[in-house]
Amino acid sequence: MKVAVFSCKPYDKRTLEAASETAADIELVYFESRLSPETVSLTKGYDAVSCFVNDDLSRPVLEQLASFGIKAIAMRCAGYNNVDLYCAKACDISVFHVPDYSPTSVAEHAVALIMALNRKTHRAYHRVKEGNFALEGLMGFNLEGKTVGCIGTGRIGQAFCRIMNGFGCRVLCYDLVPNEPLVSQGAEYVDLETLYAKSDIISLHCPLNASTHHLINKSSIEKMKKGVMIINTSRGALVNAQEAIDGLYSEKIGYLGLDVYEQEGKIFFEDMSDHIIYDSVFQLLLTFPNVVVTGHQGYFTDIALHHIADTTLANLIQLKSSPEDYQRELTAIH
Structure with a gap:
């Protein structure tokens, strides 16, 4: 199996090469560029692609991949909101991800x-x-x-709640499905309105989808305490950045911590120190003394990188050895 690895930085290559030492039948070819309509032609002659958070896996790209005979997409991350899953299914392209690389790192x-x-x-x-x-x-x-609100209590949200419990915080949670072990540890599940109204700190740990897009907006901010702290280490589009700026100006938001940004695909993971960043919203965010922005590094620990590499290779090996069984497993996941 020949695999084109996109958005590949030196640290990705090091961990993937180490993980692939026992996978003799899988050939990895590394591309630092992102997968996009402009770069999809590079995938000719490959069997699969491996992608990351800001690669473009929209319908036009997927249809091109299918025309080249690509049969699988191995995401090196937990989220897959940048993949058109309906189109992938129609094109008979298997999509899999790394659901549990290191929740505690984020x-x-x-x-x-x-x-x-x-x-x-x-x-x-x-x-x-x-x-x-x-x-x-x-x-x-x-x-x-202090009262800490956690929106989304999957693996990362659960790890976050445990840490905040250790600080002696009151932890309020919102999720479609409550996690009983968290409840037994003292966390309280409430509706979003209550979480907004009572939390001193709100941390986002939910996936990005139609119902969570711009979850933090003018309306939700107005329901929060004056001076609330908002933290987003999940996906950038959970926060409407312009309306968050308005909240900072009004002092409704007292602190804003972002490891992700809605338009990060144009700038994150690159050295932009010698370039002008043509994003006035992002540039304005950086001027606030009560805003801290990091470049999507929440996942970036040694354990997480090795787990991502190991799981990605394990997925490819299993797909290669039993594609029909694995396709059934993928259907169950998605």
Whole structure:
């Protein structure tokens, strides 16, 4: 099986090569570029492609892949909102992902954003570098006793709730299906209205779909406490960035931590330090002292990368050895 690996950075290549040492029948060819209508022609002669969060797997690309004989898409991430699953099924292309690479890596990064915003470590770091040791403007608050709202209690949301329980926070959760172990640990499941109204901190850990697109918007922000902290380490389009900026201006949002951004596909995972970023909304976000943005690095730990590589190769090996059985398993997943 010959596999074209897109959006492949040096760290991806290192872990994939290590994982592929025992997969002699699978040949990986690496492309740093993203899969898109402009690059899809590179997949001619391949059996499968491996993609990441910002690759374009819309209908035009999938139809081209099918015409080249591509039979599988191996996503190297948990989310697959960038894949037109209906078109993939119609084109008889199997799609699989890495549902459990390291939930704690993303959960811990969400907590890192909370701590940085609360204790203003991003500002304190630069002050001390300049010889300024004044504390005025760096006041934080104790997390113990605060109410934390978690939207989405899958693997990552559960890990996040456990951490916040350890801080002594009251944890409110919203999900379509409550998680009983979390309830036994003290978490409370409530409706979104209650979560918005009572939470001092709201962290997003839900998938992106039609019902969650721009979940954080003018209407939902108006229902929140004044000075609320909002954290998003899930998918950028969960937050309407312009309306979040309006919330920052009105001081309804007191803190905003983003590891993802709706238009990140044009800029994230690349060195843009010598380029002008033609995104006025993103540039405006960076001017706020109470906003911290990181470049989609929540998943980026050694354990997570090795697990992603191992699972991706295991999926390809299983697909190669028993495609019919594996297709039935994929149907059950999606």
